[in-house]
Amino acid sequence: MxxxxxxxxxxxxxxxxxxxxxxxxxxxxxxxxxxxxxxxxxxxxxxxxxxxxxxxxxxxxxxxxxxxxxxxxxxxxxxxxxxxxxxxxxxxxxxxxxxxxxxxxxxxxxxxxxxxxxxxxxxxxxxxxxxxxxxxxxxxxxxxxxxxxxxxxxxxxxxxxxxxxxxxxxxxxxxxxxxxxxxxxxxxxxxxxxxxxxxxxxxxxxxxxxxxxxxxxxxxxxxxxxxxxxxxxxxxxxxxxxxxxxxxxxxxxxxxxxxxxxxxxxxxxxxxxxxxxTLGPVLMVLSIAAMLIGSMIAIFQDDIKRSFAYSSVAQIGYMVLGIGFATVLGVTGGMLHLFNHALMKGALFLALGCLIWRTGSVSITAMQGLGKRMPWTMAAIVGGGLSLIGVPLTVGFISKWYLLLAAIDSGLWWVAVFILISSLMAIIYVWRLVEVAYLSPSPDGAPSGEAPLVMLIPTWVLVLANFYFGVDTRVSVGVATEAAKYLLGAGS
Amino acid sequence: MSAPDLILLAMAIPLIGAVLIVLAGKSPNLRETVTFATAISLFAVVVSLVSGVFHGERPAVSLIEILPGLDIRFEIEPLGMMFACIASGLWILNSAYSIGYMRAKKEHAQTRFYACFAIAIFGAIGVATAGNMMTLFIFYEVLTVSTYPLVAHHQDAEARRSGRVYLGILLGTSIGLQLVAIIWTWFATGTLDFREGGILNGHLEGPLLGLLLLLYVYGIGKAALMPLHRWLPAAMVAPTPVSALLHAVAVVKAGVFTVLKVIVYIFGAEFLRETGTGDWLMYIAGATVLLASFVAMTKDNLKARLAYSTVSQLSYVILGAALFMPLSVVGAGMHIAMHAVGKITLFFCAGAIYVASGKTEISDMKGIGRVMPVTLFAFFVGALSVIGLPPMGGSWSKYYLALGAYDAGELVFIGVLMVSSLLNVAYLLPVVGRGYFSRPAGDDGSEKPAIKEAPMFCLIPLCLTAFGCLAMFFYADQLYQFLRPIGGG
Known part of the structure; x- marks a missing residue:
């Protein structure tokens, strides 16, 4: 009933x-x-x-x-x-x-x-x-x-x-x-x-x-x-x-x-x-611009939330790019990234929330020595960041795999090149955080200690989901592929 | 236990070790005991697989289907077996050496150091036993990311800068080029399995094949083919045990190992030889061999000189692979082993000199042989092996590489190998000569300097690896027989 x-x-x-x-x-x-x-x-x-x-x-x-x-x-x-x-x-x-x-x-x-x-x-x-x-x-x-x-x-x-x-x-x-x-x-x-x-x-x-x-x-x-x-x-x-x-x-x-x-x-x-x-070329050009410009601006932000916000602009580019291919592989990639990006950015923004809870700031200077002061929060940022870069065993890798495969499948090599350039820029805007957090000493009197477990656990659930769904892709890839087939089949 | 279970066990041991090392972080002695126990049990497990592989078995196990049709899969063949043995065996010695070095230098964050080390070995074993290119790529990246904290260990400005170069080149090339090559292979053939004779035959041809090879060899940044070699000298800011095991053995050998795997099992050496689309690779490799040797001669810092020597020696392996002849491919495989033992000895010695005397520059090492005779003798032995002189192991791999070049009709590369040997003599032996026969400034030789060697934990491993260089000379034939299947002969 x-x-x-x-x-x-x-x-x-x-x-x-x-x-x-x-x-x-x-x-x-x-x-x-x-x-x-x-x-x-x-x-x-x-x-x-x-x-x-x-x-x-x-x-x-x-x-x-x-x-x-x-x-x-x-x-x-x-x-x-x-x-x-x-x-x-x-x-x-x-x-x-x-x-x-x-x-x-x-x-x-x-x-x-x-x-x-x-x-x-x-x-x-x-x-x-x-x-x-x-x-x-x-x-x-x-x-x-x-x-x-x-x-x-x-x-x-x-x-x-x-x-x-x-x-x-x-x-x-x-x-x-x-x-x-x-x-x-x-x-x-x-x-x-x-x-x-x-x-x-x-x-x-x-x-x-x-x-x-x-x-x-x-x-x-x-x-x-x-x-x-x-x-x-x-x-x-x-x-x-x-x-x-x-x-x-x-x-x-x-x-x-x-x-x-x-x-x-x-x-x-x-x-x-x-x-x-002729939506395809329009979407591709716009999404590639989003990927490159979003990632580029993200590199130069001192406010980490803003940096990740610009990264979101870039990541939206990935999703739309997948749609722009209008092939089963491409739409699968776009749909997958919908799911995968929710996991990455969810994890990252929640981790930043832990940082704000403790220090009241998300500027990059507030992260100096964070690896020692809030080890779990910082590890969560690294985990989410690796996924954002698209390191294997994370969901980001799976998205990238499908998008690149779709680009090659459509014979659009230049698109593959832009996907890669944008990924390389992600390395930069993620790794500068890692450097500051682990290689810089903490300023004197900087607040330390972890956020409450109620906050840490959901953050880590999402971080681990980034890795879990990066290895066990049956659900995400399976559903996204079926959905893409359904969408493309519906019109023919 | 069956062989597939043993493979999984070999993967699990270093991971469990890393966790236990972190848990035992409060008590250094317990922590180092864990490292030893992990390294020894790993080696035992790996060695137990050898005889089966020698008799033609190819134990394999699939874990999980990561993408439709693509498993995380492990399969051991002779080349990977050899690499796994080297990495895990030398890890035992290197652990002893680490204890001596890290405690003598009172390094910080030692728990992180040992834990990352164990994860890096996990990555290396994964690379060695990977059953398809996807799995290999995953562990390749594990190795990249887990060694970053080791390279940036000192956390100062220089470590930060070098860390950037290290990660930028290795992660950049692997995601920017290697991943594309892998996806392209997958797209063209529908498989990423390593198969004898390769998988690309009949799927790609002409210039595209050459382009794919280019994406692979430069995508495998760990092979340090010029001009993408800069990360290796940069990685020398790390503590010496890291340079010794990781940047003379595990990481760089994972690179050339991957190149060999790709040429032998993805392309198929014979296929490349027949199509001739990969011929440019041997010229680049030959050029790297010589250029890196020249650069090495200009370096006064001992570790930097050894790093460039490694760049040069890695290209021996690539050259052997790029000649596409059965003998040269086997020679390349042998060179992975021979150079590993020789170069780790040299790094051990460099670190021991630094620990005992604080010296890092070659020009300061005059007369060091009077103070540290054992260490310098070991250095001499290691240098002979790297140069390729009998009775050291390194002479055999060079011999087979030269035979391969002869088979391929590329006589110029025999010349390259010989010139390179001379250059090796020119940049390695002066260290020994000055160490024994010169005196430091202000020393008129009136009094005999007191012997001051590095701690036993440093000294014993370097003696053992030096002995290994000698032993490899006599066991080279077994190694040759073991590796022969990869030549396809």
């Missing part, structure tokens, strides 16, 4: 818990509630993936209204996989949040944090699970509005301008998306994605469809922080509270990329997207 309603529960549970957090008033109670709900959401996402693997696509009619008139929650391999990523990160980050939120946010605003966090999680899960274009917009706005709040909770006053900037960009992005949806609705008369896909095809390359495609693609590119529309991201990640940086870096852009994939492949179909609209 309950099993049949899992798609609804996936959204309703976190949604309901958000106002409850406000009513609970006490931070501790709100934390406990969010903790339980997030882990439940994670459990549900696992069960959903299991159901999809067993029985194929799940179509859930919300309120019993049949699609295409009612809202349909549609879970296939692609979004079951993304749901799992979002929910898993959501659960790990909330577990970690207690002490970090108390120290960085505090002052009676903690319940506000938990409320926004749950809303944001709801929005991200909702975007992923829904099969309705307008519904995507609604959830996109839920997640965005709540993330503006989350970012503005940062201790640094620059968090406010960062949040405002994100608000402007996010609104433009969402509006563009909505315009695209409006145009396509005008042309097809439907908002249901599956139905839309059927009706778009006979329309061919009409101007309305092309305009709709362009609006949706650009709008989503803003939300996904694809270069050169990324400028909201670095400050937003740098000045947000640590928990928020970790959560958003690991999930928010991923969900936008998921919608991109959905739009390109499922709605418009690979033929229209990549042959009529």
């Amino acid at each position: 309950i099993a049949a309603h899992l798609p609804a529960l996936q959204i309703v549970l976190p949604l309901l818990s958000a106002p409850l957090c406000v009513l609970l008033v006490r931070a501790r109670l709100a934390y406990a509630l969010s903790l339980i709900v997030c882990w439940l959401a994670f459990a549900i996402s696992i069960m959903l993936l299991g159901q999809v693997l067993d029985g194929g696509v799940i179509s859930y009619r919300l309120g019993g209204w049949a699609p295409p008139w009612g809202i349909e929650y549609r879970v296939d391999l692609v979004n079951a996989y993304v749901l799992l990523i979002v929910a898993a990160i959501g659960a790990l980050v909330i577990t970690y949040a207690g002490p970090s939120v108390a120290r960085e946010i505090g002052g009676g605003r903690e319940t506000l944090f938990y409320t926004s966090y749950m809303l944001c999680l709801t929005g991200l899960l909702g975007v992923t699970i829904t099969g309705d274009a307008f519904n995507i917009f609604v959830f996109l706005e839920i997640s965005s509005l709540s993330s503006y709040i989350l970012i503005s909770l940062g201790t640094d006053r620059r968090a406010l301008t960062a949040s405002f900037r994100y608000l402007i960009f996010g609104t433009i992005g969402a509006t563009f998306f909505l315009i695209g949806v409006g145009l396509i609705y005008q042309a097809t008369g439907t908002l249901n994605l599956a139905d839309m896909a059927n009706r778009v095809e006979p329309l061919g390359a009409s101007r309305t469809v092309q305009a709709a495609f362009a609006f949706m693609a650009v709008g989503l590119a803003v939300k996904a922080a694809l270069f050169p529309l990324h400028s909201w991201l670095p400050n937003a990640y740098a000045y947000a509270p640590s928990v928020v940086s970790a959560f958003l870096a690991a999930t928010a852009t991923k969900v936008s990329i998921y919608v991109l994939i959905r739009t390109y492949f499922s709605v418009f179909g690979p033929e229209f997207s990549f042959e009529v609209m």
Whole structure:
């Protein structure tokens, strides 16, 4: 009975818990509630993936209204996989949040944090699970509005301008998306994605469809922080509270990329997207620029959170590059990196949160001698960093393997060269941290001692996941390959 | 225990050792006991596999499928067997030497030192026993990353700078070139297994084959082929035991070993010989042999001179592989062993001189033979072996390399080998000559200097390896027979 309603529960549970957090008033109670709900959401996402693997696509009619008139929650391999990523990160980050939120946010605003966090999680899960274009917009706005709040909770006053900037960009992005949806609705008369896909095809390359495609693609590119529309991201990640940086870096852009994939492949179909609209070269050029410029800027940042934020811009380039190949190998690489990058950046930002908890700073000077002062935190940064570089036995290696293989498979050698250059730049921006932390002596009176276990354990769970999924790739590669085949097969 | 289990055991021992070393960090004596126990048990396990391999067995075991169709797989063939024996056997001696050296110099962070050492050996054994290129690459990188803390051991500005060069070149080339070569191979052939006769025949041809070879040999930065050799002299900032075992044996030999493996089991030496697309490699290797020897002559710092000597000697192995003849390939394999024993002796001696007298520059070592006669004699023996003079092991590998060059009709490389030997004489023997026959400035020879050797923990290992150079001369034929299958003959 309950099993049949899992798609609804996936959204309703976190949604309901958000106002409850406000009513609970006490931070501790709100934390406990969010903790339980997030882990439940994670459990549900696992069960959903299991159901999809067993029985194929799940179509859930919300309120019993049949699609295409009612809202349909549609879970296939692609979004079951993304749901799992979002929910898993959501659960790990909330577990970690207690002490970090108390120290960085505090002052009676903690319940506000938990409320926004749950809303944001709801929005991200909702975007992923829904099969309705307008519904995507609604959830996109839920997640965005709540993330503006989350970012503005940062201790640094620059968090406010960062949040405002994100608000402007996010609104433009969402509006563009909505315009695209409006145009396509005008042309097809439907908002249901599956139905839309059927009706778009006979329309061919009409101007309305092309305009709709362009609006949706650009709008989503803003939300996904694809270069050169990324400028909201670095400050937003740098000045947000640590928990928020970790959560958003690991999930928010991923969900936008998921919608991109959905739009390109499922709605418009690979033929229209990549042959009529020649999206391939556009995506490749932009993503390569993202990889090179993002990595380059990351090297010169003194603020480590900013450095990793720029690294995220580069890593988003990897994901989009994979999509740009529009081959099974390429899309597998992109989807894999979606998962793998969530693990890397989740681990790294959580480790930085431990650093802030102890020292109150993430400038590179605060890391002098950190190898001695916070050995476990620093080891976590090294572990995540190795994965970011793409050393074998880490997930980063697996992503790189597939992207390079896809480049060779498509005969695009020059793309392979850029992937490698960007990897080499990652060595630089990761290794300078290692040098400072292990080879420099600690300044006098520098705070030392580890962060609480509640924070360290989730961090290390993610770090170890980087290695575990770098060796045992059956789940990640298996699901990503199947999803890629499904996406590319759907259009033909 | 069956042979596959023994392989896994050999992989597990150094890892467990590393953990125990960290746990025993508070008590240095216990910690060093753990190192010894680990090294000895590893060697015992490795040696127990030798006779089976000699009789043609190829024990193999697959662990886990890391990517569809690609396992982490171990398989032992003669070349890897030999490399594993050298790395694990010399680790025992080097552990003794480390104790003498590290305690005498009162080095800091010794627990980290011993733990990283054990992990590096784990990497070397993994490289030696890897059953496909993917597995080899993984352990190659383990070796790179685990030796970084050893190179940067002193944590000062110079260590930092050298560490950058070290990691930059090794990680950069391996990810930037070798990984591409591996993925390309995988894409072209659908396998990365090491097979006799190679796997590329029929899948790639013409200039592309040469390009792939180029990606491999420069992607394997540890082979120190010029101009990507700079990391090796840079690595000399490390404590001498590291230079001795890792940067004369484990790391650099892992490099040339990988080159040999790639040429023999990925390309197939015969295939390359027939297509002629890899001929440029022997010229680069020959040039490296000579150029590095010339550079070595200009170095006054003993370790730097030895480092360039290593660069030169590594290219002997690459040259042997690049001649693509059965004899030269076997000669290259033998040279891995011969040079390992010779060069580790030289480094042991350099470190012993530094420990006992604090001297690092050759010009300061006048008369050192009167103070440290045993050490300098061992240096003499090691030098003879590296030069390739009988009755030392090094003479045989050079002999087979020269025969291989003759077979290949590349007589010029016999000349290269001979000139290089002369250059070796020119840069190694003056150290010995001055040490015995010169006097330091201000010493008129009126009083006999007191003998002051390094501690026993340093002295005994270097005597044993010097003896090893001699012993290898007499056991060279066994080694030749053992390695013959890799020549394909």
